Amino acid sequence: MVLGLVLVVGASSAAAAGAQPERGGDGWRGEVVAVQPLRELDASGVRDVLGGAQFDAGGVRHGVEVYQVLYRTVDARNRATVASGLLALPRNGERQLRVVSYAHGTELNRTDAPSMWRDGWAVAPALTYASAGFAAVAPDYLGMGLGPGPHPFLDVTTEASASLDLLRAARTVAAGQQRTLRREVYVTGFSQGGSGATALGQALERGGDGWFRLGALAPIAGAFDARRVELPALVGGTVAPPYNVGYTAYLVVAWNRLHGLYQRPEEFFAAPYAGKVEALFDGVHTGEDLAATLPGTPEELFTPRGLAVLRAPSGPFADALAVHDASCDGIRAPARLLVDRADEQVPVANSTYCATRLRTGAVVDVGTHPYNGSAHLGANIAGTAAALAWFRQLG
Structure with a gap:
């Protein structure tokens, strides 16, 4: 592999501009527009990145190959557009890989999205899963990374569609490396990405893709009940x-x-x-x-x-x-809602609400491990380690 090579697959100016594709149906969704190899790391290099971001490096078993993927998806009006995301593959020789999808927390600047690799925090969850032997995908969401337009914050519909279409694109990229992504997807996400993860889980369980299906769900510190829990906390003074x-x-x-x-x-x-x-x-x-x-x-x-x-x-x-608040409804797959009860930004009642909407699942306290003084940010670190340990058990 030659790092720095850009592979363009089926790109078109119409797709990049958001025009509707000429052919019927939605079979074009998830088509790869371009792939940019970002970095190759051996296991020691992965540990260095995780350590710099204060993530647990105890699960590192392999080096990783990391790609930025530009792919075709739909916007909030169901019009064709493009989005970007990160794909990390383990350097372990395995041809069939289990898959983890990680949805990131709130970011304002598009360059803070995972596939832009601005810092270790943005890529640490994906590296955690990939270095443990999973294929890891991390969508940037619409309007973040290389995607055009403003970001539709907390819009679970497009978070799910962008995540699902990245899985499809990742399957194509992995096939180009003679690797196969297994059907079961372990889905996780942090903060904003918590409800993005449950929305993706719903889409997978409801047959949103012909290949992928939901294996397990482990969102971290998600704001699942915006109307009755999160908004009152924001407006009423609970959140500082x-x-x-x-x-x-x-x-x-x-x-x-x-x-x-x-x-x-x-x-x-x-x-x-x-x-x-x-x-x-x-x-x-x-x-x-x-x-x-x-x-x-x-x-x-x-x-x-x-x-x-x-x-x-x-x-x-x-x-x-x-x-938004229906993103947990009816999911049947095994689920753990990972929280820090000292979270200063997202009350745990959000996850308690989600647990009542799931068919099976439980709220799991990962303890308090502040990052830069924030229990909420620390939940991403502890929650990622807990999700990895659980996903490995399920495999």
Whole structure:
């Protein structure tokens, strides 16, 4: 293999621009547009990356080959578009590989997506699973990484479709390496990716793909009950700044694009923020930009009307929340909901709610292991180690 080679497979300017493909059906979804080999690491190199990100390196058994994959999928309007994601394969000589899909947590800047490999944190979960012998995929989501347009934050429908189509693309790329991805997919994800993981699990169980099916589910610190748990925590003061206003503003701006929550920002956002908020969520700004721009409380950021809508959702907003909050419904595969009960950003009641909606599953406390002072971020580290240990047992 020659690193740095870009393989273009079936790419077209129409696909990249988001135009509908000419042929009928949706058989084009998951087609590979381009593959960029990112890095080859031996086992020692994997341990170095994981150690630098404070992830557990105890499960490392193999080196890895890591690729950035650009592939065809659909946007929130069901129009053709492209998205990117990361594929990591173990260097273990195995021809048939079990698969883990990992959905990442909230990011603002598109370069923080897994396939951009900006830092070890973004790639550590995928490296964890691949170095243990799994094929690991990590979608960037729409509008992140190399994907066009703004990111539809917390839109479980497109998180599931982008994740499912990346699995299809990964199967093609792996076949090019004379490797086969097994049917059972172990699905996990952190924070925003928690409900993205359950939405993918639903899609797999409901026959969303002719090959892949759900093997097991292990989301980490997910906000599964946005209407009754997460939103009240954000608006009511349980979640402290800057996360309270940052997450809520992100949701309102992204869902206004999808569901028309307001006609003018001034209806939802108070002065002097109304003219600044939407630009912050363009995929270019950073968390530091949010902290420097937004106030510390929802009462300062939102108008009385905006606060009223957030506290008592109705109409299209309530309908969209209902779709999000149904991502756990009816999943039959074995499931563990991994949490840290000291989580300062996502209350554990989210996972308790999800457990009641699953056919089988339990909430598992992974303990508190703060990362940069955050129990929530630490849950990703501890949860990834716990998910790996469980997936290995299931195999």
